[in-house]
Amino acid sequence: MLPGLLRCARPISTRLAFIRPLAHFRPHMDPDPSRPVERSIRTKLTNTLQPDHLEVHNESHMHAVPPGSESHFRVLVVSSRFEGLPLIQRHRLVNETLKEELSSCVHALAIQAKTPEQWGSNPALAKSPPCMGGSRGDHTVEEKLKGGRE
Amino acid sequence: MNSLLRSTARCLRSGAAVCLPRQADGRAWPASARFLCAAADLQKDLSEMVKKDKVVVFMKGTPAQPMCGFSNAVVQILRMHGVDNYAAYNVLEDQDLRQGVKVFSNWPTIPQVYFNGEFVGGCDILLQMHQNGDLVEELKKLGIQSALLDAEKESK
Numbered sequence: 001m002l003p004g005l006l007r008c009a010r011p012i013s014t015r016l017a018f019i020r021p022l023a024h025f026r027p028h029m030d031p032d033p034s035r036p037v038e039r040s041i042r043t044k045l046t047n048t049l050q051p052d053h054l055e056v057h058n059e060s061h062m063h064a065v066p067p068g069s070e071s072h073f074r075v076l077v078v079s080s081r082f083e084g085l086p087l088i089q090r091h092r093l094v095n096e097t098l099k100e101e102l103s104s105c106v107h108a109l110a111i112q113a114k115t116p117e118q119w120g121s122n123p124a125l126a127k128s129p130p131c132m133g134g135s136r137g138d139h140t141v142e143e144k145l146k147g148g149r150e
Numbered sequence: 151m152n153s154l155l156r157s158t159a160r161c162l163r164s165g166a167a168v169c170l171p172r173q174a175d176g177r178a179w180p181a182s183a184r185f186l187c188a189a190a191d192l193q194k195d196l197s198e199m200v201k202k203d204k205v206v207v208f209m210k211g212t213p214a215q216p217m218c219g220f221s222n223a224v225v226q227i228l229r230m231h232g233v234d235n236y237a238a239y240n241v242l243e244d245q246d247l248r249q250g251v252k253v254f255s256n257w258p259t260i261p262q263v264y265f266n267g268e269f270v271g272g273c274d275i276l277l278q279m280h281q282n283g284d285l286v287e288e289l290k291k292l293g294i295q296s297a298l299l300d301a302e303k304e305s306k
Contacts, residue, residue: 087275095258102258108220109259111274126277129219134210140245 037070037105041098045077048097052116053078059110059128064136071135074110074128078119087113107135192250201267204292205236208251209261213238220273221261227280231289232297265292 035058042056055076060069075094082090090113095102102109110128173179179187200206205228211217213225213236228236241248241260248260255262255269263270265288270276279285286296 087278088269088271091271091275092256099258107259110220126274129223129273131219132211132217132222134217134221134242138242140248 035070037101038073041073041075041101041106044097044101045075045094049077049079049081049093051077051079053119055125057125059108062128063108063131064133065107070105071107072128073106073108074112074125076112076114076125078114078116080116082113082115188246189250189253192246193254196251196254199237199239200264200269203237204266204294205233206264207236207238207261208241208247209238210240210242212240217242218260220259223273224261224263224276227276227285230280230298231285231294232300233289233294 038056038058042054045051045054045056053076055074057074057076058070058072059074060072061067063069063072065071077094081093085093091111094111094113095109098106098109110126112126114122207213207221207224207228209216209218209221209224211221213229216222216225225238228234239247239251241251251260251262252258257269257272259272261273263272263276270279270288276285279288286298289296
């Protein structure tokens with residue numbers, strides 16, 4: 001567990017090109033205008049799934065991508081729209097909603113899709129496994145990241 | 151038509167300009183058509199690949215050396231259930247495969263898991279199936295006895 005704790009404690013470095021004073025220190029739930037992808041994900045999931053509870057976590061800092069990237073996300077969506085749907089259909093619904101992001105800058109998307117009842121009985125956010133460096137030197141990830149910035 | 155697809159794919163793979171497949175009147179197929187032919191060939195291959203083995207995983211890296219935490223999680227879960235004999239395709243070795251499998255499965259991310267030719271999901275779904283007991287049941291349907299059942303029996 002210690003490596004995981006160290007990862008959290010490591011300060012997120014800012015880009016040298018411009019200054020973003022407090023952007024990185026906002027609680028993750030606040031929409032951040034300097035994080036367009038995160039905002040877009042939140043907006044689309046809210047509009048399409050009318051969730052009772054929604055969490056959008058940018059986990060890019062946990063992976064082998066430049067600081068400030070918006071390439072790896074974890075979303076937790078609690079919605080009655082998922083009632084009666086098997087897991088795969090729930091995930092397909094989320095994928096479809098975020099089709100544009102997934103075909104451009106988002107390289108990885110971890111999904112938890114629960115009904116309000118399921119969330120009530122187990123209100124826990126799953127944790128992503130540790131990165132194994134696959135994005136390092138991966139030119140397709142670089143392409144996707146460039147796409148996000150444009 | 152199949153022979154055209156195969157010869158097109160062969161030509162594209164070998165990169166030889168001289169063996170361009172020709173239309174009936176001798177004109178070369180336009181580049182876009184040739185590209186589509188190769189892509190169609192891959193989709194056909196994928197259709198066979200996912201049915202050839204009971205458990206098929208498209209992942210980053212190999213089971214011995216996964217190159218992604220999510221792919222590694224799939225490998226670990228299968229290992230826990232004693233599933234060691236499965237087909238694993240490394241998408242990092244082949245960008246066409248990497249893109250093609252996303253189109254084939256209509257699923258945007260890697261890893262991707264297939265049971266008996268049917269798409270199951272990615273890491274999240276496999277993990278939840280493992281946690282709620284569904285994975286043991288699905289493996290049973292494939293004729294695979296999960297190692298966790300044996301472990302349970304031994305502890306009783």
